[in-house]
Amino acid sequence: MDLTKFLGQDTQEQSTQRLSKEEYAAQKKQEREEIWGMIDGKAQEVFQNGDSLKGFLDFMGQCKPQRTDNLFLLYAQNPEIRQVKTFEKWKEEGKVVKTGSKGYNFIVGQEYEKDGVIQQGYSIQKAYDISQIRTKQPEEAEPKPMDQLMEALLTDSEVRIQIADHLPDKVQAQYIPNKRTIYVRNGMSENATFHSISRELACASLDHHDGSYSRAGVSAQAYCAAYVTAQKYGVDVSGFSFDKVCQMQAFGQKDPKELRSFIQDVKSAAYSIGKQVDRNLGKSEQEFMTDEFAIPEEKTEKPAKSKKSPER
Template identity: 30%
Template sequence: MSIYDVFSSGSKPFDKAEWAAQKQAQRQEAYELIDNTCSEMMADGESFRQYLDVQGRFDRYSVANAVLVSAQMPEATQLKDYNAWKQSRVYVNKDAQKIVILEPSKEYTRDDGTKAVGYNAKVVYDISETSAKDRQQAQEPKTMRELVSAMIDASPVPFVPVADLEIPAYYDSKQQTIFIKTGLTEEQLFVSMAKEVSAAVFDFKHNESRDASDFKSFCVAYMVSTRYGVDTRGFSFDRLPREFSEMDTQVFKGELGSMRDVLGEIQSDMFKSLEKNKPPKNKEQER
């Protein structure tokens, strides 16, 4: 007698074909939601800002998955699948809202001989839909001095403060220098630095001029600022630039991808800097 006999009573046979069809339908719905949401983002500045908020929090997520999260639960802060939550001894609520994202699957060969990676639909849940909703960890606050220092470390070029600059900051690609106006408030300083550091990274890593990357640098600065709780009231996305609002959807997603790449580089370098310069904990704090 097999131990699996204990599962046989009243069991329903597993239909592999039906399961595959369901996963295919779920995956197709996700692709359609991505395209529809991108079209909405190009026409509606608030929808675009909502995506930036999500991508800023989930900077390691692909553009496709950040778009999916912004369309399904833009307020999400921590996502895991059912088993991952369970392994953490956290239980998903019975009527929890599902969020479908895409995860890489097997590599395959297209008809033209090129290689590609397939994707499967995956259901995840936000921490707010679990038994741990009241145990969400608040982000450790950083001082503006710490953030400005980390932004300096994340920059591929040096900074030079000047008194007579007409704008808050300016990346000069010829001199490979970011000029910063003196007399700014701490938050004005950080936001201005974030935008020009983004422009410098676009120039160095993506061969895009400061003018060509201006709006994208603005978006990256917004995402970095929201990530660290810096005041973003000075940012406006009421209307996207014409060249973005009239883009083909695939081209638009490509531009979002370059923003996400630059964001990831800056966030990674800032994180390393903040960790390196963390003040040592005393024995009382370690208890």
């Protein structure tokens, strides 16, 4: 009998249960410090050069949506992770963790009450990637045709997207905040059009409409978000280079909080665009269409008309 159906893995040793309250608190504090040290270290490492940042953005594009600190934490443990959940979450879905699987450190947000006020906190738990689950593994999605992707990118956008005939030289597309409009050059290649519109949608998503928007302050984040979007949907990304982005971040020598904040903006913008594209790609499933496997209706014969007898 496989007890992993009923008991979690990576259970704490019984000796932990014998710790005093103070010892347990000290142990947890040390655990948190080690976790945040790992996160901060990875944040600085990611920005060391263009290739290291590209690798992390690839991971962001392939991994199911996560909070920013978990992206760094999971990437530090295994860059091949795709979809992680705690043992309990997998169990709720009727899935079983493979025997011998080692869980990954994972930050789980949680609420707690202090002095009658609900506070936001977190705990460090173990999570398991879908590759560690006894289930059919997801297959890599086939890239969508560019026309289909472009339609999904342009439909129901939060800002207006308009063709502009007289954009300045070297301007492919640009979001103008006071008009809530993205102006885009017509006639570019498919890839350039997709990337430039994605970048400007990212700029628009980072505009909080409080007068603080600065294109210079979000352009690098938007560029990275456009890469993540393209990577997610299988669009060619060979034209991207991240050396300048890393230079702007002092090649990872900035305060880790600043680096995490940068990635938070990238994540927020990329997830916003992805949500719109996914919603529009699935629109056909919400519409009526002819059913190829409809069951034919039975034909009922009309009753024959009876001949009236002649009156006598």
